[in-house]
Amino acid sequence: MSFEETAGDVAIRVCDVSKHFLLFDRPQDRLKQSIVPRLQRLVGRPPTRYYRDFAALSGVSFEVRRGETVGIVGRNGSGKSTLLQVVCGTLRPNAGSVAVNGRIAALLELGAGFNPEFTGRENVYLNAAILGLSREETDARFDDIARFADIGDFIGQPVKTYSSGMYVRLAFATAINVDPDILVVDEALSVGDEAFQRKCFARIEQIQERGGTILFVTHSAQLVVQLCSRALLMDRGELIMDGKPKAVVSNYQKLLNLSGTEAAVRRAAILATKQPGNEPYANALATGTVGRPDSPSAPGCGGDSNEDFDPCLVSKSAVAYVQQGASIHNLGITTPSGRRVNILRSGRRYVLDYRVDFHSDSTDVIFGMQVKTMSGVVLGGANTSHRREMQVRRAKSGDQLIVRFDFQCVFLPGVYAIDVGALGQVDGDVRFLHRILDATVFRVAPEANTLNFGHIGIDAKLTIRADGASTAPSCPTDVDESAQGI
Numbered sequence: 001m002s003f004e005e006t007a008g009d010v011a012i013r014v015c016d017v018s019k020h021f022l023l024f025d026r027p028q029d030r031l032k033q034s035i036v037p038r039l040q041r042l043v044g045r046p047p048t049r050y051y052r053d054f055a056a057l058s059g060v061s062f063e064v065r066r067g068e069t070v071g072i073v074g075r076n077g078s079g080k081s082t083l084l085q086v087v088c089g090t091l092r093p094n095a096g097s098v099a100v101n102g103r104i105a106a107l108l109e110l111g112a113g114f115n116p117e118f119t120g121r122e123n124v125y126l127n128a129a130i131l132g133l134s135r136e137e138t139d140a141r142f143d144d145i146a147r148f149a150d151i152g153d154f155i156g157q158p159v160k161t162y163s164s165g166m167y168v169r170l171a172f173a174t175a176i177n178v179d180p181d182i183l184v185v186d187e188a189l190s191v192g193d194e195a196f197q198r199k200c201f202a203r204i205e206q207i208q209e210r211g212g213t214i215l216f217v218t219h220s221a222q223l224v225v226q227l228c229s230r231a232l233l234m235d236r237g238e239l240i241m242d243g244k245p246k247a248v249v250s251n252y253q254k255l256l257n258l259s260g261t262e263a264a265v266r267r268a269a270i271l272a273t274k275q276p277g278n279e280p281y282a283n284a285l286a287t288g289t290v291g292r293p294d295s296p297s298a299p300g301c302g303g304d305s306n307e308d309f310d311p312c313l314v315s316k317s318a319v320a321y322v323q324q325g326a327s328i329h330n331l332g333i334t335t336p337s338g339r340r341v342n343i344l345r346s347g348r349r350y351v352l353d354y355r356v357d358f359h360s361d362s363t364d365v366i367f368g369m370q371v372k373t374m375s376g377v378v379l380g381g382a383n384t385s386h387r388r389e390m391q392v393r394r395a396k397s398g399d400q401l402i403v404r405f406d407f408q409c410v411f412l413p414g415v416y417a418i419d420v421g422a423l424g425q426v427d428g429d430v431r432f433l434h435r436i437l438d439a440t441v442f443r444v445a446p447e448a449n450t451l452n453f454g455h456i457g458i459d460a461k462l463t464i465r466a467d468g469a470s471t472a473p474s475c476p477t478d479v480d481e482s483a484q485g486i
């Protein structure tokens, strides 16, 4: 019996799949490899190898059930795209098997599936035919596809003249308008502009609602938590974790911040959770109680994505200005009860504090902090320049002061940097006594069921009511964001 007949509710079955690539150090080695070993065999000599064997995937197994949305995360080069290509049949595995139950539409790397010489229109027909649609079926959907892609007259131009954004628009429009049973997407969404991305998410939700299966690769932790029912963590060609999006994303983010040995230790700890009989360890890893520096079995870095301290999440771009009268030390973020954290929850209050050691007599000292995105956009901050009563009139050389900013984490999931500084007068000159850019970083943990997007939470509360005589809407009303714990 075929896989389709026996699959039941399994949409994708990947069984012990391995994929190897031959790596040649020099172009001429590829040529040598195709000639020399054959000749050597002919004369009865052992063949020379001119390549290195590289395992992009090793023994990967998992199943995706119908209706599941599964996100694949992992560091660069961990094998995510190779895995998707094997699932879609564009790459043949060296070992293992892949079975797919249903019509699969794929958005793999840019360009895959499109002939650059053909027009957009011709490519739509070509792709739809590959996905099993007849000409008449494609005729019936073409206007929807063209409207969704929204690339105007370019639909009649060869796709080699398209920008990468236009390319993705047309590829996505085609893939999702052929009503696939399974949609496979490789980061393609990040290329379109924001309006197009929203349109795509709306369509993805439609596919989810009608029971479609989605497998996608992304580097966005938020997207995984928001869209997926399950997530897979790939590392060095192996599937090292398969579980709830939050737990998987949390381990992925920790791996990202780790260097070689620490990453290997953390990886081993994650892999250990896959061994049968290791459930307590698996639970601890998922909830973040494994891996704290003071834990005897600490794999280096720990904490869950909800509110914790990840010792590996450190600023790699700190710039300390020359000290001109003071120095800033011991900067950190704590909860109101004094617990050190760098993984924060949106909507909660925290304390940023630091110690200022004065090396010169200073007057009218102002303290400040500001929060920035990792690309340097200042989102907000606080300083005492307009609060004379909070300024330090006079500090003597040798004085030490602790500065505390009690603030609300209005930031949405992502990683942010903090600048701090102290400004004052020394010998009649106003100057930065000390200033540190990107002094520390923190991460805001991903949240499910949120209305918010962007960097700042606007504490939105949504109410939808039927307008007068019209019928009641079918969506839930009075969605109270605060009740969902932003």
Ligand SMILES: Nc1ncnc2c1ncn2[C@@H]1O[C@H](COP(=O)(O)OP(=O)(O)OP(=O)(O)O)[C@@H](O)[C@H]1O
Residues within 6 Å of the ligand: 021, 022, 023, 054, 056, 074, 075, 076, 077, 078, 079, 080, 081, 082, 083
């Ligand atoms: N055709 C190929 N020939 C040789 N090596 C390849 C080939 N395709 C992929 N690889 C290697 O296989 C490994 C996995 O690549 P893959 O693109 O699947 O990783 P990825 O997790 O999708 O990475 P990224 O997040 O950077 O897109 C990488 O080391 C890559 O260099």
